[in-house]
Amino acid sequence: MTNLVLQTVGISKSFGAIKASRDITLDLRPGEIHALIGPNGAGKSTLIAQIAGGLAPDKGKVLLDGEDVTGLSTAARARRGLGRTFQISALAMEDTVLQNAALGALGARGGPFGMFRPALSDPTLRDVAESALERVGLADHAATRTAELSHGQRRQLEVAVALTLSPKAFVMDEPMAGLGGEGSKAMTGFLDGLRSEAPILLVEHDMDAVFALADRISVLVYGEVIATGSVDEVRANAKVREAYLGEEV
């Protein structure tokens, strides 16, 4: 058995009468991109929140690198190697792009904080931050205020911050949203190369990207995984066609 980087075991979560997650078991293998797709309201964000922390499942476990992290905080999971990006950007908007990336580098380095020397003249932070920005193509915007970035650029910055963490696994919530045709293509190429560094659990609506990138796809409908398999298997799956993809495939 290959060692699984990330795994959910029978995760269930209800909000009142709504079952947002029903006994979800899925995993992320080394070197793969595992796409999670599903119609709006299928429970993708709820699932991501349970994997990354912030929302505790009613039942089931989340394993990171074989270790049970279900009871750990978001910060503790990040320290153990989970690199998450958000669908709606969660960035320090008043800060510069470089400062946001440096924050990631600071988190990755952990303590000691230092209260005297400027953060950005610390080469151990600055180099990590700058190389991450370079990789996502934001190097020219390092000094820009984050609030002035386009939605697509913010998404790129989200990815850059996750890169600074050198995580064991990425969990990305719609990194293509707002990127436009060109940007989307560039990001697809980038993620394609990234999987060899750390596997990616990818929530994405852009089906071209999903089909181009995914090694495996899981389809989430009404809080339930109705199919997991390769692109072709999922495309051919009758249940998936009926429930979700329709004519799109």
Next chain:
Amino acid sequence: MNREGMLNAAVLLGLISVPLWAWAADEPFIITLTTKAAVLALAGVGLNIALGLGGLVSLGHAAFFGIGGYAMGILASHAQTFDPIMEAPFLIEGTKSMPVIWLVAVIASGLAALAIGALSLRTSGVYFIMITLAFGQMLYFFAISWPAYGGEDGLSIYVRNGFPGLNTLDPIQFYGIVFAILLAVLFLTARLARSPFGLALNAARQSAVRVETVGLSPYRLRLMAFVISGMITGLAGALFADLNRFVSPTMFSWQTSGEIMIFVILGGVARLFGPVVGAVLFILLEHLLGGLSDFWHIYLGLLLLLIVLFARGGVIGLLAGRGVAHD
């Protein structure tokens, strides 16, 4: 130098030249007034670390101001009566030495901030405001009902405490001490804001979830900021007590907390010199308008209203424009 930098330099120049002029012109009252402004500015600089950098709206900073004040009052009152604070299990005597008093004030207010912060920071928003206010009021009523140190009447210290090599009773020399401390704390605060700690704290204010996602704890960052903030305001409290040679429960009152917050808002939240400008303005208004009417607070209220409505960056924001992100 940008406009904010020039403005800060002008404020510093004013804080140097006005007392020097007053000294030359033999106007000790002006020096005392400037000293008061500098001490209050220091209290505001403390609050600004929590409020401006950390986004923590503490309406209980009078707690630390008061603790600093009482640290001075208790130590000096025992020294002036030659009555030790405690004899068993070991002897602790009072002191009239400023450096020792400052150290005690900073440590005591830091510990208090640790305890108050650890509890208060589990809440946020209006609950945080209320719980910090409640802690401040608890200490206020404690001070009122503590007869050993004057209770409601407060505590008078007859002679100002000493600093090696200086005559602290000379207003200009005492001002020099206060100004040097203010300058040092401003310098450290400026460094802190740009440090890794400042970066993380500032980010936690803007997006707590972002900070968690990179593996840092917003709670711990805020608690550290709250402690540093309380220590500085505590030091200001000790100096304020020394300036007046008097300590009273008023230092703990919620009005004091409110005034410290007014300095920050008036001058500019999160601006390095915001509390300095705010405190100077406050003292000026108190002195000028206070001479016209006992109800000068009405004008202060109007000014504050205008600032909050039309100049969110305070006076500094108004004059120097929007703050630029640090390089």
